[in-house]
Amino acid sequence: IIEGNLNSTWYSLDGGLTNISFFGLSGTIDENEWESQTDGGLYLNIYANDTLGNLGYAEVFIMKDSTIPLIKILSPNQYQLFGRDAIAFNVSITSSTIDKRWYSLNGGMKYFFSGLNGTIDQNAWDVVGNGSLLLKFYVNNSAGTMNFDEVTILKDELAPIISILSPTENQIFGSSIFDFSLAITEGNLNSTWYSLDGGLTNYLFVGLSGTIDQIAWD
Numbered sequence: 001i002i003e004g005n006l007n008s009t010w011y012s013l014d015g016g017l018t019n020i021s022f023f024g025l026s027g028t029i030d031e032n033e034w035e036s037q038t039d040g041g042l043y044l045n046i047y048a049n050d051t052l053g054n055l056g057y058a059e060v061f062i063m064k065d066s067t068i069p070l071i072k073i074l075s076p077n078q079y080q081l082f083g084r085d086a087i088a089f090n091v092s093i094t095s096s097t098i099d100k101r102w103y104s105l106n107g108g109m110k111y112f113f114s115g116l117n118g119t120i121d122q123n124a125w126d127v128v129g130n131g132s133l134l135l136k137f138y139v140n141n142s143a144g145t146m147n148f149d150e151v152t153i154l155k156d157e158l159a160p161i162i163s164i165l166s167p168t169e170n171q172i173f174g175s176s177i178f179d180f181s182l183a184i185t186e187g188n189l190n191s192t193w194y195s196l197d198g199g200l201t202n203y204l205f206v207g208l209s210g211t212i213d214q215i216a217w218d
Helices: 031-035 122-127
Strands: 006-012 020-022 040-050 055-064 070-075 088-094 098-105 117-119 131-141 146-155 161-166 179-185 192-195 202-205 209-211
Touching: 070 131, 070 146, 088 098, 088 131, 098 122, 179 192
Parallel strands: none
Antiparallel strands: 006 020, 006 040, 040 055, 070 088, 088 117, 098 131, 131 146, 161 179, 179 209, 192 202
């Protein structure tokens, strides 16, 4: 403020209907007055007069956004299982003034994105280990208010480990069918099958043991 005979200073958020005095060249907007203003654009008017009553003022247009942004993960789903390839995602966001949106895996680095859908960064996906992962999506508005949503997903990039317990290597059989027995290490086992011709013909089975199909053996 340039004034050799400064008398008083005040500001208003409603065009002069409500005036709030202040001293010096800085201060904080009255909290009650700020809360009484609706969200959207408004003018902050600063006034000063001198001892002779001459009035000067300046104004600046500002935005108020007190609404908490909402973000919801539409996909992936809770405890959904994925493999080596980075996964796609889809979110919904409700906010009048979106500033930034980003995600993290297991509380790690921030990965910013635009829009409402995309694919998790492949390098980020490669770094996280096998098992249960926490995927969090964040959004903030232009006022800096942040919100988030999270989902726990499962990653399995390890191939099943199969050990043939019987028959044994080079064991001899006749025309009669024989039994087999296996050990399988896999937390997310989906299906099992065997083949006698290098995979040209496959026979499904359930469990860790069974009997070779007679027609296939014949």
